[in-house]
Amino acid sequence: MIRFEHVTKRYADGTTAVDDLSFEVAEGELVTLVGPSGCGKTTTMKMVNRLIEPTEGRIFLDGDDISAIDPVQLRRRIGYVIQQVGLFPHRTVLENTATVPHLLGWKRGKGRARAAELLDLVGLDPSVYGDRYPEQLSGGQRQRVGVARALAADPPVLLMDEPFGAVDPVVRERLQNEFLRLQAQVRKTVLFVTHDIEEAVRLGDRIAVYGQGSVEQFDSPATVLGAPATDYVADFVGADRGLKRLSVTPVEESDLDRPPVVHLDDPLDRATGRLRAEGARWAVVLDGDGRLHGWIPAGDALSGAKGTVREHARRMEAWLPVGAPLKQAFATMLQHDAGWIAVIDEQSEGRFLGVLTPARLHEALRRSISADDRAVPRAEVAVESVAVVANTAGD
């Protein structure tokens, strides 16, 4: 959708801001450009909407060489969001949002209806905020209006230059989450500039890590964190990249242990007898539809108890859906002080899939790094077990 071919930008004073840059952003993909101050990110972005002209090389938008497109026409195809949102102070939020439809000559009613729809989409109720002026909004709300305005004419491409840079970390994380949800709906092709590796990793389908004027690595967040291409990238992503990687590596079914399972209506003595025979210390309790209910201890804890499993099962608070990041799994384990957590499939009404243990979590991380190195699915990678945490008596 956006293709850079050997693009170089030298400013009049001789500064080479971008040096022989080539990469491609696929349709519907969100690529984050990340790197230290002055490495050429903004210059890269502004060449796409021709606010800056390259010295050499060519940029294509959907196959068209942009140097042949009238800049005004070009910018209609491209939404632009910047840190200082640049809202017009004397226009209401609704009017600000309808700016581009207005410029495009849409009928006033249609433009305002579209603006209201977009405000809603970015989480601002148009009946509450539509008639306010920018100064009556918080910083985070102004950023949302900036995003709504950029989307108003439904451009296929969005350029975002540090759009969440000016708000505090809590609001920032909320805006990032909202933006990810929004992007899942609208699937724009996005170039997103940030100097914050955490933000780049969270938002990007792929990340371009900038050195001085050139891209050192262009890869998925997991690969950049797991297998930095150069010492520079390793340095930039930081010594805690293993931790960061936890946030971009999902729990997969192949990571899970399958512990013994009993059902709510099983007679207790039969269930515990079986567990004892198997040497298990506990079992997961499921309802009749295979959904997680909780767990029961085996061994002596319930010896002599009567009835069915239902009366003795304990509820299980430590669970999460498959696909959740390993970081969330780790946090859940810590929060519940749990040696294992249950993993369910939200797509099939909470069906129980298996359990994740700390050793399995560690293995998942190692397998995902190895899978990225070898470009194969994680399920195909075997690693030597880190530790054996068996669900058996006496361990």
Ligand SMILES: Nc1ncnc2c1ncn2[C@@H]1O[C@H](COP(=O)(O)OP(=O)(O)OP(=O)(O)O)[C@@H](O)[C@H]1O
């Ligand atoms: N108009 C200009 N004339 C001369 N040099 C410029 C001009 N604009 C930018 N530069 C230089 O080009 C280099 C890249 O600047 P650019 O703004 O693209 O960096 P950046 O990565 O976006 O930085 P930041 O994160 O600080 O915004 C810098 O060294 C900058 O000083």
